[in-house]
Amino acid sequence: MALVEQPTAERIGLNWVLRQLCPISPYGKLLKTRMKAAGPGCESWLTNEWDLVAGLLAEWQPDLLGEIELRLGSFREIRGAVKRACQGYVLEDMDFFELKRFLDLSRQLGEKLQQFKFLPSRLTIPVAVDLLAVLAPGGGGEGFYLADSFTPALAALRQEQREKKAELSRRRRELQAKVSQETGQTFNPLGRLRIHKLDPACKELEIRKDIIAAAEGYAELEYTIRDDEQMLALGSAISSLEEKIQEIEYSVRRDLSREAAKNRRLLLAACRRIGRIDLLLAKGRLARQTGWCVPELVNESQLVLAEFINPVVSSYLAKEGMIFQPVSLCLGTPVTVITGANMGGKSIALRSAGLAIAMAQMGLLVPARACKFSLREFIYYSQQEENPSQGLSTFGTEIHGLAGVLPLRGQRGLFLLDEPARGTNPWEGAALVKALVAWLDEGNSITLVATHFPGLSDMEGVTHLQVAGLAGLSRRDAELQTQDLKSLQKLMDYSLVPGKGEIPRDALRVAAFLGLAPEIIAHASQELGIAPQEVLDQ
Amino acid sequence: MNDLTALALRHQSIAVVGMGKNTGKTVTVNCLVAGAVQAGIALGLTSTGRDGESTDIVSALPKPAIYLPEKAVLATSTASLGRGTARLEILDTTGIYNALGEIVIARVREAGSVEVSGPERTGDLRAVIARLQDYAQLVIADGAIDRIAASAPSVTDAAILATGAVIGRDVQKVVGLTVNAARVLMTPAVSNLGEQGLALLEQGKIGVQNQHGQVKPIPLTTAIDAPPEISDYLSPDYNCLLVGGALSDPLAELLLQASWKVPGLKAIVQDGTRIFVEPGRWQRLLRRVAVNVIRPINLIAITVNPVDPRGRRLPGRQLVGGLRELMPELLVVDPMAEGG
Numbered sequence: 110m111a112l113v114e115q116p117t118a119e120r121i122g123l124n125w126v127l128r129q130l131c132p133i134s135p136y137g138k139l140l141k142t143r144m145k146a147a148g149p150g151c152e153s154w155l156t157n158e159w160d161l162v163a164g165l166l167a168e169w170q171p172d173l174l175g176e177i178e179l180r181l182g183s184f185r186e187i188r189g190a191v192k193r194a195c196q197g198y199v200l201e202d203m204d205f206f207e208l209k210r211f212l213d214l215s216r217q218l219g220e221k222l223q224q225f226k227f228l229p230s231r232l233t234i235p236v237a238v239d240l241l242a243v244l245a246p247g248g249g250g251e252g253f254y255l256a257d258s259f260t261p262a263l264a265a266l267r268q269e270q271r272e273k274k275a276e277l278s279r280r281r282r283e284l285q286a287k288v289s290q291e292t293g294q295t296f297n298p299l300g301r302l303r304i305h306k307l308d309p310a311c312k313e314l315e316i317r318k319d320i321i322a323a324a325e326g327y328a329e330l331e332y333t334i335r336d337d338e339q340m341l342a343l344g345s346a347i348s349s350l351e352e353k354i355q356e357i358e359y360s361v362r363r364d365l366s367r368e369a370a371k372n373r374r375l376l377l378a379a380c381r382r383i384g385r386i387d388l389l390l391a392k393g394r395l396a397r398q399t400g401w402c403v404p405e406l407v408n409e410s411q412l413v414l415a416e417f418i419n420p421v422v423s424s425y426l427a428k429e430g431m432i433f434q435p436v437s438l439c440l441g442t443p444v445t446v447i448t449g450a451n452m453g454g455k456s457i458a459l460r461s462a463g464l465a466i467a468m469a470q471m472g473l474l475v476p477a478r479a480c481k482f483s484l485r486e487f488i489y490y491s492q493q494e495e496n497p498s499q500g501l502s503t504f505g506t507e508i509h510g511l512a513g514v515l516p517l518r519g520q521r522g523l524f525l526l527d528e529p530a531r532g533t534n535p536w537e538g539a540a541l542v543k544a545l546v547a548w549l550d551e552g553n554s555i556t557l558v559a560t561h562f563p564g565l566s567d568m569e570g571v572t573h574l575q576v577a578g579l580a581g582l583s584r585r586d587a588e589l590q591t592q593d594l595k596s597l598q599k600l601m602d603y604s605l606v607p608g609k610g611e612i613p614r615d616a617l618r619v620a621a622f623l624g625l626a627p628e629i630i631a632h633a634s635q636e637l638g639i640a641p642q643e644v645l646d647q
Numbered sequence: 648m649n650d651l652t653a654l655a656l657r658h659q660s661i662a663v664v665g666m667g668k669n670t671g672k673t674v675t676v677n678c679l680v681a682g683a684v685q686a687g688i689a690l691g692l693t694s695t696g697r698d699g700e701s702t703d704i705v706s707a708l709p710k711p712a713i714y715l716p717e718k719a720v721l722a723t724s725t726a727s728l729g730r731g732t733a734r735l736e737i738l739d740t741t742g743i744y745n746a747l748g749e750i751v752i753a754r755v756r757e758a759g760s761v762e763v764s765g766p767e768r769t770g771d772l773r774a775v776i777a778r779l780q781d782y783a784q785l786v787i788a789d790g791a792i793d794r795i796a797a798s799a800p801s802v803t804d805a806a807i808l809a810t811g812a813v814i815g816r817d818v819q820k821v822v823g824l825t826v827n828a829a830r831v832l833m834t835p836a837v838s839n840l841g842e843q844g845l846a847l848l849e850q851g852k853i854g855v856q857n858q859h860g861q862v863k864p865i866p867l868t869t870a871i872d873a874p875p876e877i878s879d880y881l882s883p884d885y886n887c888l889l890v891g892g893a894l895s896d897p898l899a900e901l902l903l904q905a906s907w908k909v910p911g912l913k914a915i916v917q918d919g920t921r922i923f924v925e926p927g928r929w930q931r932l933l934r935r936v937a938v939n940v941i942r943p944i945n946l947i948a949i950t951v952n953p954v955d956p957r958g959r960r961l962p963g964r965q966l967v968g969g970l971r972e973l974m975p976e977l978l979v980v981d982p983m984a985e986g987g
Contacts, residue, residue, distance in 0.1 A: 206737040
C-alpha cells in the first residue's frame with residue numbers, strides 16, 4: 110500500500126496541489142513524476158528538504174531566479190544521446206549540438222546558482238569540461254559545426270576541395286565566356302544557353318564540340334558546356350576528396366561519441382542535480398503562492414496544525430471574492446470526533462489535516478502558521494462514492510475500503526473518516542461508528558472522525574471538537590442577510606471549539622438558508638415539537 | 648543585379664509562392680539568393696513544408712536544388728540537415744515541429760545545395776521568420792506543394808508569384824489564370840472592421856457584422872460548402888459576412904444569390920490566399936459583392952517559367968508581354984531568359 114493511495118490523494122486535494130507544482134526542465138519534470146511521500150525513517154531527509162526550500166525562500170531574489178528559470182527552460186533531454194553513445198553508436202551533429210548546449214547551459218546555471226548560500230556543495234552542477242573542450246575546439250562558435258579545427262587532416266582536405274571547386278567553376282565560366290564571345294549567345298543563371306530552332310545561329314552551335322544539347326522543346330534547344338578533360342578530372346577529384354572528407358568526419362564523430370560516453374557519469378549526475386534544483390525552485394514557488402511554514406517533527410503520536418490555509422479551497426474562494434477561514438487542530442488522543450452544523454467545514458477540517466501531512470511528507474512546506482506532527486506510515490480518507498461497476502453502493506464502497514485498512518490500526522497511520530456509515534439507517538449506523546471508534550482507540554494511528562451521530566462525544570479517551578457554526582448568530586443578524594449560499598458561507602463560523610457533549614442541531618437553519626420551502630421547514634419543526642421561529646432563534 | 652532582386656531587396660521578408668508545381672519557384676528563389684549575394688546582404692531562408700529536394704516527390708522528375716552561399720542562415724527540419732552538399736552549423740532549435748522533425752536554425756559554413764523543410768502552420772512560419780531575422784537582413788519564405796501554401800505571403804512584407812507553362816495549354820490560358828490569381832492575392836484591405844469582427848476572423852470563425860461593427864457569430868465550424876443557413880443571417884442591416892477560413896466556390900455562389908436580396912453586400916476574409924474561387928465566378932462576385940481582407944498581400948512581382956517539366960515550351964516573350972500588359976503595376980520577368 111502506498112503512503113497516500115490515489116483516491117485519498119484526490120479527496121484531500123494532494124493531486125490539486127501537485128498540479129500547481131511546476132518544474133521547468135525535462136529533468137525536473139521527470140523527478141516530479143517520481144515524487145513519493147516519505148514515511149517514518151526518512152526524518153532526516155525530510156527535515157533537510159524542508160530546510161533547503163526554506164533556505165531558498167529566505168534568499169528569494171526574483172531577478173536572479175528569472176535568469177535561472179530562463180536557463181532551466183532551455184534544457185533539452187540529452188540522456189537518450191548519452192545512452193546511445195554508451196552503446197557504441199556514433200552520434201549525429203544534432204546530438205553534439207544538444208550536448209554542447211547542455212554543457213554551456215549547465216555552466217551558466219552553475220554560475221548563477223553560486224549566488225545562493227543555501228545550496229549545499231552536493232548539489233553543485235558538475236560540468237564535463239573535457240567534453241566541452243573537444244566539442245568546441247578553439248572556443249567554438251555559438252552553435253555546433255564539425256569545423257576544420259577538429260583535425261588538421263580535415264582542414265587540409267576541405268581546403269583542397271574548395272580550391273578544386275573554385276577551379277572547376279572558373280574553368281566553366283571561362284568556357285562559357287569563350288562560347289558567348291564566339292557565338293554572341295548568353296548563358297542563363299542555370300548555365301544553359303537557350304536558342305530558337307529557326308535561329309540561323311543554331312547550325313553554328315550544332316557543330317561546336319565544346320557544348321552539348323541538354324534539353325529540347327518544340328521550338329527551342331538548350332545547350333550546356335561539355336566538360337573537357339580538365340573539368341572531368343576536377344569533378345572526379347572533388348568526389349574522391351568528398352569521400353575522404355566524409356570518412357574523416359565520421360571518425361571525428363566517432364571519437365566525439367566515445368568522449369561523450371566516457372563522460373557519462375558527469376553528464377548524468379548533472380541531469381539529476383539540475384532536476385533536483387528545478388524541483389526545489391518549483392517547491393519554493395508553490396510555497397510563495399500558498400503561504401508556508403517549516404513543519405516540525407515530534408516523537409509522540411501527535412498532530413498540531415495552526416491556522417492551516419487549505420490551498421484548494423482558498424483558491425476557489427479567492428475566485429469568488431471570499432477569504433478562507435484558517436483551520437487549527439490539535440490531535441493528541443488516538444481518536445478525535447468532530448461534530449457540528451452541516452456546511453460547517455467538518456470535511457474541510459479532515460481534508461486539511463490529511464493534506465497538511467501529505468504535503469509535508471512529500472517534502473513540501475505547509476501553508477500554515479505552524480505544523481507539528483510525527484511521520485505517518487499511511488493516510489487514509491474514507492471513500493463514499495457509489496461504485497456500480499463493482500456492484501457496490503455508497504455504504505458498500507465505504508465498508509469495503511475500511512475492511513481493508515482497519516487491520517492496520519497498529520501502524521502509525523492517519524485515518525480520516527468523513528461521516529462514516531451515513532449511507533445506512535441511523536440506529537445501526539451509530540452503533541457501527543461507536544464500534545469503529547472503540548477499535549481505532551486501541552491502535553497506534555491518529556483518527557479523525559466527522560459525524561452527526563449522537564453518543565460518540567462522551568466516549569472515554571475520545572476528544573470531542575465542534576464546529577462553532579451558526580450558534581453565535583442572533584435572529585436579527587440572520588434577517589439582515591439574504592438567505593442564500595453565499596450569505597451562509599459568510600455567517601458560518603468554521604472554527605473548531607471543544608465540544609459540549611451534545612450534537613448541535615443546525616440542519617433546519619442551514620436548509621432554510623439553502624432555499625428549502627418555508628412550509629417544509631415549518632413541517633419539520635412541528636415534527637420536532639418546536640415552533641418554526643425557534644429554528645432561527647435557536 | 649537584375650530588376651527582380653533589386654526590387655526584392657527593398658523588403659525584409661519575401662514569400663515566393665507558386666501557381667502550381669514546376670512553375671519555377673526554386674529558380675526564382677535561387678535568383679533572389681544570387682542577387683542577395685551580389686549585394687552582400689545577409690540572407691535567411693525557410694519554406695512552408697518541404698522544398699529544395701533533388702527530385703520532385705510528386706512527379707519523381709529531377710528539379711533544381713536550392714543553392715545557398717556561405718553565411719546564409721536557414722530554418723529547416725532536423726531530417727533535412729544532411730540532405731544537401733552545403734556544410735551547416737547548427738545554431739539553435741525552435742521548439743516548432745513539422746512532419747520531418749524539429750525546425751532548427753542553421754548557418755551555411757560551406758556553400759552548397761540545401762533541402763529546406765520549414766513550418767507548416769502560418770503562426771509557426773511567422774515565428775520562424777522572426778528568428779531568422781536575428782541573423783539575416785532579408786528572409787525568403789519558399790511556399791511548397793500547395794497551389795499557394797499556408798498563406799506565407801500574409802506574414803511577409805512582400806510576395807512574388809511564380810507561374811508557368813505547366814498551368815495551362817496556351818499563352819492566353821496561362822495569362823488569364825495568373826492575372827486572376829494575382830488579383831485575388833491583391834484583394835484590398837478592409838477599412839471599417841470592428842474589434843469583435845477582427846477577433847472572430849482571427850479565430851477562424853464565421854459571422855455577420857452590421858454597420859456599427861456589431862457582430863453575430865454563425866455557429867458553423869466551416870463555411871466551405873456554403874450551408875444555406877448563412878443566407879438567413881444576412882440582412883440589409885447585417886450585410887457583411889465575415890469568413891474565417893476559405894472563401895470557396897459554393898460560398899461565392901451563395902453570396903451572389905444573397906446579393907439580390909441584400910444590397911451593398913460585403914465579405915471579409917483573412918487574406919487573399921484563403922480565396923479559392925474559379926476565375927469567371929470571381930469576376931461576377933466582384934461586380935456584386937465588395938470582398939476585402941484583413942491582411943493585404945503586397946504582391947511585387949510575377950516570375951514566369953515558359954517550360955513545363957516534360958519539355959513543352961510556350962513562347963516566353965509573349966507570356967511575359969501578356970502579363971505585363973494586364974498587370975502594369977507589377978514586375979513580370981522570366982528569370983531564366985537572357986537579361987532576366
